[in-house]
Amino acid sequence: MSEQIRVRFAPSPTGPFHIGGARSALFNWLLARKYPNGKFVLRIEDTDRVRSSKESEENIKESLKWLGLDWDEGVDVGGDYGPYHQMERLDIYKKYAQQLLDEGKAYYCYCTEEEIAAERKALMAENKMPIYQGHCRHLTAEQIEAYKAEGRKPTIRFRTPENKTVEFEDMVRGHMQFDSNGVGDFVIVKADGIPVYNFAVVIDDALMKISHVIRAEEHLSNTPRQVVLYDALGFNVPTFAHISLILGKDHSKMSKRHGATSVEQYKNLGYLPEAIVNFLALLGWAPQNEQEIFSIDELVKAFSMDHVAKNPAVFDIDKLNWLNAQYMKKLSTEKITMMAIPHLVAKGYLNGALSTAEMAQLVRFTEIIRDHLSYGAQFLEFADLYFNDDIVVKDDEAQKVLADETAPAVIKLFKEKLDSVEDFDAAHIQPIFKQVTKELKVGGKKVYMPLRITITGQMHGPDLAGIIEVLGRDRVFKRIDKVMPL
RNA sequence: GGCGCCUUCGUCAAGCGGUUAAGACACCGCCCUUUCACGGCGGGUUCAUGGGUUCGAAUCCCAUAGGCGUCACCA
Numbered sequence: 208m209s210e211q212i213r214v215r216f217a218p219s220p221t222g223p224f225h226i227g228g229a230r231s232a233l234f235n236w237l238l239a240r241k242y243p244n245g246k247f248v249l250r251i252e253d254t255d256r257v258r259s260s261k262e263s264e265e266n267i268k269e270s271l272k273w274l275g276l277d278w279d280e281g282v283d284v285g286g287d288y289g290p291y292h293q294m295e296r297l298d299i300y301k302k303y304a305q306q307l308l309d310e311g312k313a314y315y316c317y318c319t320e321e322e323i324a325a326e327r328k329a330l331m332a333e334n335k336m337p338i339y340q341g342h343c344r345h346l347t348a349e350q351i352e353a354y355k356a357e358g359r360k361p362t363i364r365f366r367t368p369e370n371k372t373v374e375f376e377d378m379v380r381g382h383m384q385f386d387s388n389g390v391g392d393f394v395i396v397k398a399d400g401i402p403v404y405n406f407a408v409v410i411d412d413a414l415m416k417i418s419h420v421i422r423a424e425e426h427l428s429n430t431p432r433q434v435v436l437y438d439a440l441g442f443n444v445p446t447f448a449h450i451s452l453i454l455g456k457d458h459s460k461m462s463k464r465h466g467a468t469s470v471e472q473y474k475n476l477g478y479l480p481e482a483i484v485n486f487l488a489l490l491g492w493a494p495q496n497e498q499e500i501f502s503i504d505e506l507v508k509a510f511s512m513d514h515v516a517k518n519p520a521v522f523d524i525d526k527l528n529w530l531n532a533q534y535m536k537k538l539s540t541e542k543i544t545m546m547a548i549p550h551l552v553a554k555g556y557l558n559g560a561l562s563t564a565e566m567a568q569l570v571r572f573t574e575i576i577r578d579h580l581s582y583g584a585q586f587l588e589f590a591d592l593y594f595n596d597d598i599v600v601k602d603d604e605a606q607k608v609l610a611d612e613t614a615p616a617v618i619k620l621f622k623e624k625l626d627s628v629e630d631f632d633a634a635h636i637q638p639i640f641k642q643v644t645k646e647l648k649v650g651g652k653k654v655y656m657p658l659r660i661t662i663t664g665q666m667h668g669p670d671l672a673g674i675i676e677v678l679g680r681d682r683v684f685k686r687i688d689k690v691m692p693l
Numbered sequence: 694g695g696c697g698c699c700u701u702c703g704u705c706a707a708g709c710g711g712u713u714a715a716g717a718c719a720c721c722g723c724c725c726u727u728u729c730a731c732g733g734c735g736g737g738u739u740c741a742u743g744g745g746u747u748c749g750a751a752u753c754c755c756a757u758a759g760g761c762g763u764c765a766c767c768a
Binding site for chain 2: 217218219221252254255257258259316320323324327330331332333334335336337338360362363380383385386389390391393394396397398399401403404405407408423424425426427428429431449451452454456458459460486489490491493494495496497498499514516517518519520521522523525526527528529530532536576578579580640644650651652653654655656659665666667668669670671
């Protein structure tokens with residue numbers, strides 16, 4: 208590729224940053240970083256006045272930064288081809304719309320939305336393509352005056368050439384062909400003077416010298432409209448790459464009922480940006496070797512549009528969890544503890560500032576459970592273990608263990624021995640289990656289980672000696688006595 | 694309904710006319726651990742169906758089926 212790589216991510220700020228959008232942004236960013244002079248542009252497509260919001264824009268920008276996807280040009284950072292908010296480019300669109308009008312390539316349409324809707328309905332009923340039938344294509348001056356007198360506000364429609372084959376190149380799907388008769392005359396400027404997506408996107412991508420348009424597959428059917436506009440405006444058509452959609456477990460488009468869909472939600476759940484980037488890259492792209500774990504720098508090196516899959520991919524939370532766990536292994540225990548604190552506060556386990564000693568103790572607890580965590584918020588599944596001394600044994604199996612005839616003797620002896628431990632740490636507590644086993648001549652299970660249950664209320668969990676160490680002598684006795692007063 | 698895209702283990706996927714059809718996640722089993730998790734080892738009727746082309750097809754072609762997208766004065 209001799210030309211400069213200029214790619215863009217152009218979200219519409221109409222909601223929290225979606226995980227699918229993050230993947231589109233990532234692929235663009237990766238391509239820009241792969242080439243020496245590549246540029247990644249962030250443009251905000253805010254022409255939907257009803258749904259766009261500043262909050263959404265901030266959310267998108269924050270999420271991009273959090274993921275490590277920085278942009279070379281665009282909102283906030285500027286650049287040679289700004290402005291980068293579409294609403295600040297209205298005069299530009301207006302100029303090109305006028306040009307098309309002057310050249311007869313576009314015309315005013317006075318049809319109302321109701322009329323258009325009725326027309327579409329009728330066409331669909333006849334199994335025909337629901338495209339605009341060209342009612343206003345050739346209005347006389349009188350007709351126009353009449354409509355104006357009615358107070359109708361016109362839209363501007365593009366006069367799509369008929370009987371033409373519209374072609375373009377798609378890096379993922381190859382050479383694409385569409386019949387222009389299936390496109391119809393479409394609106395390029397709304398009655399309020401604001402351009403429609405298909406129009407604005409073409410002008411912006413052309414003026415911003417975008418070389419490759421990488422976006423989600425849902426835009427594939429829009430592309431013929433854009434291509435005819437590129438032609439009409441005399442712009443060069445960029446290379447497209449339509450990447451497949453990300454689906455939920457039931458194979459429908461990712462939505463709220465599939466769980467978390469926004470980058471922010473994953474962030475809040477305690478997923479790491481490196482893991483999300485790694486996971487997203489592997490969703491639709493495959494490396495040439497068997498590597499699974501990629502740092503973002505490794506991705507830049509290995510990534511190639513040649514190996515982007517055509518088929519949609521199901522979002523597999525299990526794999527994300529595994530990947531995130533891999534990245535969490537590299538974190539310090541202090542860091543993991545810090546990640547957990549907001550969740551602990553939110554659930555009422557903590558109420559704010561911790562003393563240095565309390566913090567140190569919590570870190571020791573984290574050390575014991577960290578291998579069990581796939582993401583930060585999972586800490587909560589273990590919070591009772593540490594914070595809640597009010598042990599309640601609910602499980603029937605656990606009750607049975609406590610009802611065993613050897614249980615009281617085990618507990619009693621263990622308490623005696625624990626009471627006399629000088630160095631109260633796991634290394635010195637661990638031998639006690641063995642001693643109890645020996646002295647009472649019972650199996651290990653008969654020792655560990657009743658103790659685990661009286662101390663934690665559960666049959667399973669992290670290393671018991673470690674838990675005892677972290678809880679400290681008093682709390683351990685308190686818990687045991689509550690469950691099994693002797 | 695029209696148009697379009699897609700179809701290899703449950704999931705992500707490698708594969709580019711000749712392979713025992715990789716690998717990863719998940720799952721199952723075993724080991725480690727007197728628990729669980731981590732880790733290690735091992736396991737599994739996967740090329741949607743039907744026709745071609747070819748000595749030979751997961752790979753090429755055509756149908757069919759299914760999934761998805763899109764047909765807005767939303768992006």
